[in-house]
Amino acid sequence: MVAGGGVQTDWVGYATRWKALHGGYDPQAAAFPVRGWFYLTYHSARGLARVGVSPATVTVVGLVCCLFVPAVAAQHGRWPVVAGGLVALAGVLDSLDGAVAVVARRVTRFGYVYDAVLDRLGETAWLVAFWLAGVPGWLVALTACLALLHEYLRARATAAGLSGHAGTSLAERPVRVLVSALGLALVGVSGGLSDTLAAGAGTVAVSIWLLLGVVGFIQLFAAVGRDLG
Template sequence: MDGLRTWDQYATRWAGLHGGVDPRSGSASVEHWLRMSYRIGRLLARIKVKPSLLTTAGLVCNALVVIVTAQHRFWPIVAAGLVVLSGIMDTLDGTVAVITNRVTRLGYVYDSVADRLGEAAWVAALWLIGAPGWLAVLVGGLAWLHEYLRARATAAGMAEIGIVTLGERPSRLILIVIGLVLSGVSGLVAIDLPAGTATIVAAVFVLLGVVGLIQLLGAVQTALTGPPRGYREPPQS
């Protein structure tokens, strides 16, 4: 035995860290993605790659997104590849931590901070391409508010996820990848097209952010207006 968690052990622990959502009984796409992450994570764990190193690698990829996007023309397409790579690193750091039983509170905080900094880089990329500054700030603000609300609600007693909304981080990652690719392609057609493309993508970001925030607010209200977690009615005499 190598001391690493089996797939079933990993899936059980993953469910415990994600509000009880069991990947073995969910959608096939989620299970396939997590099984692939598990296989890669086991390989990385065997060669002693630490979760924090993967988190840092993802953060570096997102920092490079800003530098690469600033080159304009087709370079946003390259930046989209960096965003995808950062998303893979973001998945694998948690995978390795669970497989090796190295899930720590410090690692959780570092991963969360890295995610927020990475998303700030995505917003900066949209602004560099040509999205209005106020719209870019609104995109970032809604993403931040979404995560802050969930964190505070969790501290107040809500289950870790509460609800999967349209404004979740995976949705934001997919949208920025699409936006960067479209901006890069349009930059090859005409010099003024990327700015309009980035503006449209940012507007879609805002729409998903608002809808997701409304969904999350509803879940928070439902979760926190009932009895406290663990509360039991006293026996009737």
């Protein structure tokens, strides 16, 4: 299912299309910082679409950034700071690929699934980076499983009719991007002092991710029961 061709240059038209594609979530009605982020993303996406950059290209570049994260973090010392920067860049690209698809009228069902799968691969790569930095493997594995379960529940609930507004939680992907980017940066700063401090910083970051994931999963599960029960 592909919307018609051409580049959508009007912000209101873009916001309307975004709302229709994302369960009724209206960028124009969002809080000021969120609305500003959507507006900046829209203009960036419009520029990329005008020079012929496809949504798939943006998605793949974002995945490549993610796959480099463990390799960079494995260098230890202050290198995890660079890994954190790659996570942040991947997060920006993840916002841009969907925006380019809407702006260029190239939204497809395949792209929706493809993007979601690559997002999960990217997050797995971030957690591997934390493991390489010394975070206990059981904590990394538990956090990864909870993140996957969170997205699986959302996907099944959305297929069953859960609205986009009801399906939001404290553990959304932007939050995971922020925790991972800042966490790896902190690992790098601590790594300049000692590997033990670096491992401790990474453990704190992953623990925060896990805690937010538990709260987010409870919120999402409650929304499913409320809207679909």
